[in-house]
Amino acid sequence: MQSPIPYRKLLVRMIFLITLTVIIYSCQDAERLNQDIYYTNGRDIYIKKCQNCHGDKGQGLGQLVPPLTDTVYLKENKRKIACFIKNGMSEKIMVHGQSYEDKMPAFPEMANIDIAQVTVYISNSFGNNQGMYTTEAVAADLKACP
């Protein structure tokens, strides 16, 4: 009969590995859970504050309101979104190759966490997939507003 030690070693290693995997997974789950909470709350804010103009599918309205489906534009301008929401926007922008020049109203009443949540919703809907955007990131981005 062979020595049981290698088996025991293997068993210990396996348990260790499984534990490690579970720990890593649960950490990711917690992060994912947080993002999901932001996303769900963000959707409520979107319906209240954004949907009238930008539409329930982020489709925009003619050449009056830009759609939110241009994933490239949203990715390139992610750090500016917080300023757009908080202070409004009147600069001319190109979205999907179409120019938009009308003013977007400001939402100064929105707290940083509201901005973070609605941005998580927008940047993970309508074909976008940008993941988490924290309240701290909003604070940092707002400091850089023009």
Place this chain on the structure above:
Amino acid sequence: MPKLPTFVQILFSMKLKFPPLFILMLFIAATIVSCSPDRKLPIYGQRTLSSTVDTIYQTIPAFSLLNQDSMLINNKTFDNKVYIADFFFTSCSTICPEMHRNMKNIFEQYKDSPDLMFLSHTIDFKYDKPHVLKKYAQKLGVDVPQWQFAYGTKEDIYKLAEQNYLVAVNEDSTARDGYIHQGWLVLIDKEKRIRGAYDGTNKEAVAQLIKDIPVLLAEYKK
């Protein structure tokens, strides 16, 4: 104990024993189904009695406004047309975009139809001059004669809204964009009577309007 015959068995036996009766029943059923009366839209507004005809219904009175091309439009522009009227302003960021998104969907369905027109009145008499309306119509993608955008004095527009189309509008400095108004899409028939008012921001209401337009148009096909 004899079993109770099932419905199918009765039908079957009837079919075998009394084919004429069965056919007659079918015929009566078909007649009842096909004879259900045509749906008709109600007529809204104040009614008055007259000595010559039974009832005089409230109608949209003569008006004269400027459109997005700075041309005069009046109620003759809408003669022999069914039309949908609403009140909005171009800088409105609350209910107007949703109203016009829904209205545009209807417009797309009836594009180039000779029977249906659209009339949007601005309540922002200070800023929404005809050239502003023109730009708005172009950007909305509806700058065609079938959809008229109307500019007028405060007295004219507000009186039309409140007394004739029965839509509440007002200036309000406490409101976000300076005005408050209701988002009704008002359906007007060829006799210029109000045949329906639908909340232009409500999905179900707009769906009802989309169902009602053909019902109203059918009245004129006979």
